Amino acid sequence: MNLADFVEINLSRATGAGLDPHEYLRVTGELSELDRWGEAFMRAARGHLERAAQADTAISAGEHFRTAARWFHFATLGPNHERALAAAEADTAMGRALDLLDPEARRIEGPGFAGWLRGPAGAAATAIVVPGLDSGKEEFHDVTDALLRRGLAVFTMDGPGQGALAATTTVRADYHRVIGRVVDALGAGSVGLVGLSLGGYYVAESAAREPRVAAAATVSGPFRLIWDDLPPFLRDVVVQRAGGEDAARRFTGQVDLSDLAPRIACPLLVVDGGQDTVPGMVNGEQLARLAPHGRYLCVPHGDHLLGNARPDWLATAADWLSGALT
Structure with missing residues (x-):
């Protein structure tokens, strides 16, 4: 590129x-x-x-x-x-x-994760903000702030292959295992999840497999990745974060919510941008349709991560998650 x-x-x-x-x-x-x-x-x-x-x-x-x-x-x-x-x-x-x-923000770390817990100690509910493939917790503090203003406690994290952990860990498709350890560390009975870009897959996969997820929202998250169709630059990023081409191919092949989506029992909000057309990445419409309690919000002019359309989804998503949790 x-x-x-x-x-x-x-x-x-x-x-x-x-x-x-x-x-x-x-x-x-x-x-x-x-x-x-x-x-x-x-x-x-x-x-x-x-x-x-x-x-x-x-x-x-x-x-x-x-x-x-x-x-x-x-x-x-x-x-x-x-x-x-x-x-x-x-x-x-x-x-x-x-x-x-x-x-009052608290640093919390454990195997495969690190991040900051913010918000009132007596908050009615806790949300976890999950970044994407080449992202990290420093990118989405506006999402964190929107949730904090609605009275939630918020843990903004790096996971395997992300942010400060990218130098020592690699991406993994069974992200629910990381989320489970985060919930344990937070001492929360249940949590809400917000995932952005590949974090949307991580959140949906976790919602299907981790029973303590009470509500989840995805933003520009892939329903499925197709290695052969991905642009060369994006393939290179996956290779970097996975630790090699063979690992990248295996990881990409696992990013598929076809079987998991019907198992998501909690409320789910799926946010997509109509202009987010990355080759090799199937958007979230199928996820919202297959999830038993899925809701789909597509912003026609929104691009990937909808950075060009913040007023069209951020407040709506924050209100929705806060309402679903409280």
Whole structure:
């Protein structure tokens, strides 16, 4: 994929995750080749670390740390020999942001997962935000914030092959085993799940197999992946996250909800963008139709992750999950 296409494809994703669109266009506009993506984004992130150090108030410093975390995370998306370093920097910056902006946030880690639990101790219910193939917990704090405003406790996590764990773990299709360990660590009797991109598959698979999932929502999640039809760049990402081509082929072959969808007993909301047409990825309409309590929301102009259509789904999904849980 050439530089111009990569910049265009990630614009909606980046701005939807909270990066300033003007800064994004300025940083990417100075690139001469895609191989410099990681370097440029890490430089932008360090600029926000400097602003945090110079800030007059804890709130301003915390906001700059949070922005730095997002820039570090997006540095991991392009060809980048320092991907592991960028992910670790994102994790550290997010921790420093929460120290200032939400001191009650708790870091919780276990086998194959790490993340932040936020929200009131006496919350009526707990939601878990699950990222996708090349994503991490630093990307979806707007989703977390929407759920927090509705009174839920929220655990935003990295799992196998994701975020800060990508350097030491690989993706796995039986994600319900990870979710089960997360629920154990949280001490919750039941939870709601929100999964984005490949996280949508993880959430649906978990809802079918983990009885403590009380409600689930997927956003741009695949119903099925077809290896031979995937674009070369996406295949490369799967290979990186799976630890090799053979493992990537096996993993992709397991991402299929045909048999699992009818086993999802809890309420399920499936959100898709009408412009999200990735070759080799079957969207969620079949999932919503086959799940006994499935509901389908398709935003016609929405792209992958619907970063260009936040008002058309985020509040609706947050209200739906909050209502389903409480």
